[in-house]
Amino acid sequence: MAATTTSSISVSSSSSLNSSSRRCLSSLVQSRHCSFLRNNLTLNKSCKGRRSFQVVAVSMAPETQGRASFLDRKESGFLHFVKYHGLGNDFILVDNRNSTEPKVTPEQAVKLCDRNFGVGADGVIFAMPGTNGTDYTMRIFNSDGSEPEMCGNGVRCFARFIAELENLQGKHSFTVHTGAGLIVPEIQDDGKVKVDMGEPVLRAADVPTKLPANKESSAVKSDLVVDGETWSVTCVSMGNPHCVTFGRKGEQNLVVDQIQLADIGPKFEHHDVFPARTNTEFVQVFSRSHLKMRVWERGAGATLACGTGACAVVVAAVLESRSERVSTA
Numbered sequence: 001m002a003a004t005t006t007s008s009i010s011v012s013s014s015s016s017l018n019s020s021s022r023r024c025l026s027s028l029v030q031s032r033h034c035s036f037l038r039n040n041l042t043l044n045k046s047c048k049g050r051r052s053f054q055v056v057a058v059s060m061a062p063e064t065q066g067r068a069s070f071l072d073r074k075e076s077g078f079l080h081f082v083k084y085h086g087l088g089n090d091f092i093l094v095d096n097r098n099s100t101e102p103k104v105t106p107e108q109a110v111k112l113c114d115r116n117f118g119v120g121a122d123g124v125i126f127a128m129p130g131t132n133g134t135d136y137t138m139r140i141f142n143s144d145g146s147e148p149e150m151c152g153n154g155v156r157c158f159a160r161f162i163a164e165l166e167n168l169q170g171k172h173s174f175t176v177h178t179g180a181g182l183i184v185p186e187i188q189d190d191g192k193v194k195v196d197m198g199e200p201v202l203r204a205a206d207v208p209t210k211l212p213a214n215k216e217s218s219a220v221k222s223d224l225v226v227d228g229e230t231w232s233v234t235c236v237s238m239g240n241p242h243c244v245t246f247g248r249k250g251e252q253n254l255v256v257d258q259i260q261l262a263d264i265g266p267k268f269e270h271h272d273v274f275p276a277r278t279n280t281e282f283v284q285v286f287s288r289s290h291l292k293m294r295v296w297e298r299g300a301g302a303t304l305a306c307g308t309g310a311c312a313v314v315v316a317a318v319l320e321s322r323s324e325r326v327s328t329a
């Protein structure tokens, strides 16, 4: 997946601060890099009455062959889906346009997302009918079955999925209702998908975090004790909560490749200062315009990229005076 920075600040996925301090994500969601995994899954009553997923057929459908026929398949009892990823942040996308109820329960999403016994994904995303006049509604279940408000890479995959379902070519944008409000992904002429991720929420209580506000109404470079160590954190919401850290208190240059994410990630995620849990980004600064992040996602664990996380990192870097605001012309 080729990430395309749309600004001079490059993070693991691309993001930019533009003049209205809104954040845009733009990178190639698919074509040569995106794997379209076409599966038919049937929910079977296995032994002891437990539901299990049995993969009926797996094929790497070539780009051209049978695309329309697959998407038109509607056999009852089968879950048809298409798999997308944005910078390796991967999702199972389900055509749910005919119902306001997700076709998969959170419990089934956990099974589908299992990388050993299911299809494997960071989450399941539903393309649903619009709300209050929007074109569509997007809902998402994390791989632990929890439902986040928003997903930056996910909404870009969502846009490509809609274009595929509607057989659209070229530039298109859609109004999408999400848990974080109205989001408008734009498919560019070259296949990249750009999203204005909206205004960050900086008021500590609204992230939400119980950490006291120490810079206007925000929690910036706040002390957070995790497993006996004191970290310096800045809390930002992009519709979903993010805890961004550039290192332990007093630490000059965090080397993110040395972070044991599976060990420390859950301790941040479930820390009692985050009443809704949190996504956590560990950030290494190479320059004022080059940051490297590793992310432990709320409800999904370590992922390869996180769109809302990349935006939160840029906001936190600006709040901590580690980077400049970038205004696009």
Ligand SMILES: N[C@H](CCC[C@H](N)C(=O)O)C(=O)O
Residues within 6 Å of the ligand: 089, 142, 147, 148, 149, 150, 151, 152, 153, 154, 240, 241, 279, 297, 298, 299, 300, 303, 305, 306, 307, 308, 309
């Ligand atoms: N991967 C997503 C973030 C999902 C966040 C989810 N894990 C949560 O519970 O907030 C993104 O690209 O923005």
